[in-house]
Amino acid sequence: MSKKIKVGIIGAGTIGSVHADAYAKVANAEVVALCDILPNTLAEKAKRHNIPLKYENYKDLLANPDIEAVSICVPNDLHAPIAIDAFKAGKNVMLEKPMCLNADQARKIVKARDKSGKILQMGMVRRQSNEADIIKKLIEDGRLGEVYQIRVKLIRRRGIPGLGGWFTTKARSGGGGIIDISVHALDLSMYVTGLWNPTAVSAKTYSKFGWPIENYNYVSMWAGPPKMDGIFDVDDYAAGLIRFGDKATLSFEVAWACNAQPENAIEILGDKGGVKLEGSNIVLLTEFDNRPADIKLDYDARRDGFASELEKFIGAINGENEVPATGEQGVIMMRVLDAIYKSSDLNKEVEI
Numbered sequence: 001m002s003k004k005i006k007v008g009i010i011g012a013g014t015i016g017s018v019h020a021d022a023y024a025k026v027a028n029a030e031v032v033a034l035c036d037i038l039p040n041t042l043a044e045k046a047k048r049h050n051i052p053l054k055y056e057n058y059k060d061l062l063a064n065p066d067i068e069a070v071s072i073c074v075p076n077d078l079h080a081p082i083a084i085d086a087f088k089a090g091k092n093v094m095l096e097k098p099m100c101l102n103a104d105q106a107r108k109i110v111k112a113r114d115k116s117g118k119i120l121q122m123g124m125v126r127r128q129s130n131e132a133d134i135i136k137k138l139i140e141d142g143r144l145g146e147v148y149q150i151r152v153k154l155i156r157r158r159g160i161p162g163l164g165g166w167f168t169t170k171a172r173s174g175g176g177g178i179i180d181i182s183v184h185a186l187d188l189s190m191y192v193t194g195l196w197n198p199t200a201v202s203a204k205t206y207s208k209f210g211w212p213i214e215n216y217n218y219v220s221m222w223a224g225p226p227k228m229d230g231i232f233d234v235d236d237y238a239a240g241l242i243r244f245g246d247k248a249t250l251s252f253e254v255a256w257a258c259n260a261q262p263e264n265a266i267e268i269l270g271d272k273g274g275v276k277l278e279g280s281n282i283v284l285l286t287e288f289d290n291r292p293a294d295i296k297l298d299y300d301a302r303r304d305g306f307a308s309e310l311e312k313f314i315g316a317i318n319g320e321n322e323v324p325a326t327g328e329q330g331v332i333m334m335r336v337l338d339a340i341y342k343s344s345d346l347n348k349e350v351e352i
């Protein structure tokens with residue numbers, strides 16, 4: 001039986017606000033509490049989103065027995081400790097990406113979920129798009145045949161978020177562009193193809209643009225301006241190859257900053273056809289009258305992915321649907337990310 005779920009949001013920054021706006025579109029959700037360690041941010045955001053209860057310590061929010069679910073929207077190093085505490089307090093957890101800092105932490109989160117019997121959903125919002133549905137169906141319908149190669153290109157020319165802040169401090173973020181933006185494209189690729197068996201990685205990460213901070217000429221930066229006395233000790237460019245057994249591979253190039261034209265594309269190559277997702281354009285690469293032919297698919301790209309994922313989170317709590325992105329898949333993703341960094345450090349291919 002469907003009921004209204006009282007929600008608390010932990011972290012009132014950029015994505016905390018996005019969650020607040022999105023929950024407002026979910027009929028069975030009521031955001032009753034907000035938490036942030038910064039009193040001014042907390043007051044301003046609670047007022048903006050009309051949230052009645054304010055907490056500066058997340059443990060006080062978790063102690064409120066009326067709250068059944070939390071969205072965790074804090075810096076990456078706090079994902080694991082807060083998620084584990086939330087499960088101990090009997091809450092259902094919507095956890096923003098990346099799941100946490102590494103696979104060890106990810107397994108601990110899943111263990112805490114299992115012990116609590118509550119719901120864990122990962123914030124893989126790109127799955128909640130019409131393009132994800134369309135491409136998944138093309139593949140399931142056999143339009144591409146056997147998928148054997150995926151090409152991910154996620155290139156920002158100058159787009160380091162919060163230079164000098166927590167995003168660029170490895171101890172707080174776990175890494176740079178790889179852990180921050182590649183998760184979306186890698187997850188989408190594995191989701192639509194069903195390739196959840198990554199076996200090995202060969203990769204190299206680089207750090208060429210963020211340091212010294214005063215030398216960085218940024219043209220687009222969110223969570224900016226740069227914090228000149230801050231830290232930059234993470235990757236701003238990475239390239240590599242992920243193997244899925246001996247049947248398929250995924251090559252990737254991911255940059256927060258580099259001297260190349262910006263790109264945002266995923267191409268999936270099968271033996272019968274291919275598909276290219278560029279921004280929200282979908283092109284099917286096929287044949288017509290024995291000639292190669294490209295078909296641009298016409299579809300409505302508008303959909304609020306965040307509202308869609310939060311609706312499913314609330315639905316899962318009410319027993320109406322499965323969670324769309326599981327903790328188990330989150331663990332696989334963290335194992336891939338760990339392997340990318342390890343391969344780069346060791347300068348050789350590593351097993352996942």
Ligand SMILES: NC(=O)c1ccc[n+]([C@@H]2O[C@H](COP(=O)([O-])OP(=O)(O)OC[C@H]3O[C@@H](n4cnc5c(N)ncnc54)[C@H](O)[C@@H]3O)[C@@H](O)[C@H]2O)c1
Pocket residue numbers: 010011012013014015016035036037038041056057058073074075076078096097098123125180223
């Ligand atoms: N799904 C997406 O597309 C997407 C987009 C942006 C960010 N994110 C993820 O969301 C998370 C937050 O990113 P952001 O851009 O909102 O960062 P942000 O820096 O804008 O906000 C983080 C907020 O957390 C608060 N905070 C820090 N420690 C806290 C604590 N102990 N208790 C409560 N609040 C605390 C900070 O004061 C800040 O207001 C990150 O993990 C990021 O990767 C996801």
